[in-house]
Each structure stands twice: as C-alpha cells, then as structure tokens.
Amino acid sequence: MENGTTILFGLPGVGVDRVEADExxxxxxxxxxxxxxxxxxxxxxxxxxxxxxxRTTRPKDLPYxxxxxxxxxxxxxxxxxxxxxxxxxxxxxxxxxxxYARITGxxxxxxxxxxxxxxxxSAVTRELPMSWPVAHAxxxxxxxxxxxxPVAPRVLGIDETRRGRPRWSKDEDGKWHRSERFExxxxxxxxxxxxxxxxxxxxxxxxxxxxxxxxxxxNSAVQVVAIDPCAAYRAAVERALxxxxxxxxxxxxxxxxxxxxxxxxQRVAREQLGRRGRAVDPAWATAGCCYEPVTGSxxxxxxx
Ligand SMILES: [Zn+2]
Numbered sequence: 001m002e003n004g005t006t007i008l009f010g011l012p013g014v015g016v017d018r019v020e021a022d023e024x025x026x027x028x029x030x031x032x033x034x035x036x037x038x039x040x041x042x043x044x045x046x047x048x049x050x051x052x053x054x055r056t057t058r059p060k061d062l063p064y065x066x067x068x069x070x071x072x073x074x075x076x077x078x079x080x081x082x083x084x085x086x087x088x089x090x091x092x093x094x095x096x097x098x099x100y101a102r103i104t105g106x107x108x109x110x111x112x113x114x115x116x117x118x119x120x121x122s123a124v125t126r127e128l129p130m131s132w133p134v135a136h137a138x139x140x141x142x143x144x145x146x147x148x149x150p151v152a153p154r155v156l157g158i159d160e161t162r163r164g165r166p167r168w169s170k171d172e173d174g175k176w177h178r179s180e181r182f183e184x185x186x187x188x189x190x191x192x193x194x195x196x197x198x199x200x201x202x203x204x205x206x207x208x209x210x211x212x213x214x215x216x217x218x219n220s221a222v223q224v225v226a227i228d229p230c231a232a233y234r235a236a237v238e239r240a241l242x243x244x245x246x247x248x249x250x251x252x253x254x255x256x257x258x259x260x261x262x263x264x265x266q267r268v269a270r271e272q273l274g275r276r277g278r279a280v281d282p283a284w285a286t287a288g289c290c291y292e293p294v295t296g297s298x299x300x301x302x303x304x
Contacts, residue, residue, distance in 0.1 A: 002015060002034075003015070003016065005019060006034075009029060009031075011031070011061070011096055011104060011106070012035070012094070012095065012096060013033065013034060013035035013038065013094030013095060013096055013097075014031040014032065014033055014034055014035070014073065014094060014096075015031065015032055015033075015034040016029055016030070016031060017030040017031065017032050017074070018030050024067075025067040025068075026067050026068040026069070026070065027065075027067060027068070027069050027070070028069075028070045028071075028072060029069060029070070029071050029072065030072050030074060031071060031072065031073045031074065032073075032074055033073075033075060033076065033092045033094065035094045035095075038092035038093060038094055039076075039078060039092065041078070041080040041082065041085060041087055041090050042087070042090055042093070042099065043080065043085050043086060043087035043090070044080065044082045044084070044085035044087065046080065046081075046082045046085065048078035048079060048080055048081060048090075049078075050078060050079040050081055051076055051077070051078060051079075052077045052078060052079045052089050053076075053077045054074060054075070054076055054077070055074075055075050055076075055077055055091060056072055056073065056074050056075070057072075057073050057075060057102075058070065058071060058072060058073075058102075059071050059073055059097050059101070059102055059103065059104055060102060060103045060104070060107060060129035060130065061103075061104045061106070061107055061129075062104070062106060062107050062110055062128070063127070063128075063129075073097070075091055075092045076091070076092050077089055077090070077091045077092075078090055078091075078092075103129065103130055103134065107128055107129065107130065108130075108134075108138040108141075109138070109142070110128060111124050111125075111128050111130060111134075111135045111138045111139065112135075112138040112139045112141065112142030112143075113142070114127075114128075115135065115136075115138075115139040115142075116139060116142060116143065121135050121136050121139065149214075149218075150188070150193055150196035150197060151188075151191075151193055152214070152217075152218040152219070152221035152222055153188035153189065153190050153191055153193050153196065153221075153222065154190040154191070154221070154222065154223050154224065155188070155189040155190035155222075155223065155224045155225075155226065156186060156187070156188070156189065156196075156222045156224070156225045156226070156241075156244075157185075157186070157187040157188075157189040157225075157226045157227075157249065158184060158185070158186055158187075158207060158225060158226070158227045158233055158237070159184070159185055159187075159227070159228055159249070160182050160183065160184055160185070160202040160228075160230075161182070161183050161184075161185055162181055162182055162183075163181050163182075163183060164181060165181070166178050166179060166181045167179045167181070180200045180201055182200075182201060182202040183198050183199065183200055183201070183202070184198070184199050184200075184201065184202050184206045184207060184210070184233075185197075185198050186198070186199075186210060189224075189226055190224075197210055202230075202232070203232055204232040204233070204235045204236035204239075205236075206236075207232075207233055207236035207237065207240065208236045208239055208240045211236070211240040211241065212240060219240060219241055220243065222241055222244050223243075223244060223245065224244060224245045224246075224247060225237045225241060225244045225245070225246050225247070226247050226248070226249040227246065227247075227248065227249060228248070228249060228251075228252040229248050229252055229253075229256065234246060265277055265283050265284060268283060269281065269283060
C-alpha cells in the first residue's frame with residue numbers, strides 16, 4: 001500500500017521513504033524503487049535477486065512548493081546471473097528515469113509543453129533544472145511525436161532564414177567549425193498550409209533531402225515553386241521536381257529591380273551633375289516607390 005507522501009510525490013515506479021528538512025527550509029526526498037520490473041536485466045530480461053551494490057543518485061525533478069526540493073534515489077545494482085547474457089551487472093531504472101537519465105521524464109515533458117505553448121527555451125530553463133540543449137531536445141521529441149505530414153501545396157515557396165550570428169566551436173580534434181546558422185523554409189503559397197517545414201542549411205542538398213522525404217505523390221502535386229534567384233535552390237528543384245514551373249519570388253525581384261534603378265540613378269547623377277544625388281533632384285523623387293507593399297491576392301505575390 002502506498003503511503004501518502006508517495007502519492008503526493010507522484011512519480012511512478014518509486015516510493016517515498018522519508019522527507020528531510022534542512023535549516024534553510026529546503027527538503028530532501030529519499031526514494032526507493034517500487035517498480036518490480038526494475039530488477040529485470042535490460043539486456044536479457046531475466047529478473048535478478050543478487051545485489052552487487054547499493055547506489056544513490058540525485059535525479060533532477062520538477063520544483064514543488066517555494067523551497068528547494070532535492071531528490072535522492074537509493075537504487076540497487078544487481079548482477080545478471082544469466083549465463084548467456086553479455087551484461088554482468090545493471091542498475092535499477094524506471095520509465096521516468098531510464099538508464100543514464102538525470103532528469104525525470106515529467107520534467108522533460110513539462111519543459112516541452114512550456115516551449116510548445118510559445119515560451120522561449122531560455123525562459124523555460126530558468127524555471128526547470130535543465131540546460132538549453134536538453135530543454136530544446138525535449139521539445140523536439142515532443143513536437144516530432146505530434147507533427148503530421150504537411151499537405152502538398154500547389155505552389156511551394158522556398159527561402160532561407162538566418163538565425164542569429166554565426167558561432168564557432170571546437171571539435172574533439174581541436175578544429176574550429178562554424179555552426180550552421182541558415183535554415184531553409186518551405187511554405188504553402190497557394191493554400192492555408194503556412195510553414196510546411198524547416199531544414200538546417202541552404203544548399204541544394206538541404207532542399208532535395210526535404211523534398212525526397214515527402215515522397216513521390218507529394219512532390220507530383222506541386223505545380224509551381226517560387227524561390228529567390230539562387231542557383232542552389234534552382235538546381236535542387238530541377239532535380240527533385242522536374243515537372244514544376246520555377247518562378248522567382250516577388251520580394252527578391254522587387255529588391256533586385258530597386259537596386260538596379262538605384263545604380264542607374266547614382267551613375268546618371270554623377271555623370272550629369274558631377275556629385276552624388278540629393279533628395280531634391282527630380283531623379284530621386286520616386287526613389288523607394290517599388291518598396292510599396294503589394295496588395296491583392298496571394299497568387300499575385302508570385303505571378304507578379
Ligand atoms: Zn542479463
């Protein structure tokens with residue numbers, strides 16, 4: 001029969017032996033294993049009763065109340081006596097704390113749900129006992145279990161996004177590597193699909209890998225692909241979607257047109273006036289007009 005403290009603590013697979021309070025108001029919860037399956041060898045599945053040693057670990061768990069809560073799990077390490085099993089010893093583990101896990105499953109889930117609700121990973125790590133990469137990995141696992149395959153759009157948009165500044169890190173051999181700061185986004189330009197996918201990198205392979213993973217039926221449904229004037233993207237689309245019409249997207253075309261018109265204005269101003277152009281010059285009166293927002297149907301954005 002579970003005691004009240006075990007029910008209150010509520011972590012499946014373990015029971016609360018006792019709770020100690022320190023002079024600063026902090027509490028330490030001492031746990032013992034109650035899940036009978038924890039004594040089964042993870043390699044061969046055979047239960048063991050031969051104790052090798054007792055160990056105590058300090059898994060991190062959800063905060064509870066205002067005062068700090070420290071968890072101590074008193075685990076048993078067993079010998080596996082199964083003659084054919086490669087494993088000589090194993091330590092108890094439960095579903096909430098699999099082998100080598102130092103953070104409870106419920107803490108990871110709480111972090112994933114918090115990030116999924118729109119909070120930043122950094123904000124979540126200030127409240128839950130985990131680092132940024134761990135919280136991010138928890139969210140990725142949570143999201144991947146729920147993400148569904150996007151519906152194929154008739155018009156697919158592909159563009160790159162840069163996330164922050166490039167960062168350099170050293171690998172084990174002491175070589176410096178620049179982290180990938182670009183992502184390729186795949187969006188639905190003809191329907192309500194919005195952002196369909198995101199992939200690290202901005203090479204042709206980034207695009208072909210993502211499209212290849214969608215499958216033949218998905219790819220054949222795409223009729224038009226809008227990209228920026230980028231040779232890598234064009235080559236990727238020509239290979240993965242040879243039937244699709246490739247168009248340059250409106251934003252980049254307008255930007256190129258503006259840059260060209262600005263070049264001409266500057267050159268003509270230098271030739272005719274012998275100085276830089278000024279806002280009062282007639283040639284500059286219409287500068288920037290191409291930046292006016294485009295209105296109309298979404299299809300107007302790519303058919304131009
Ligand atoms: Zn075994």
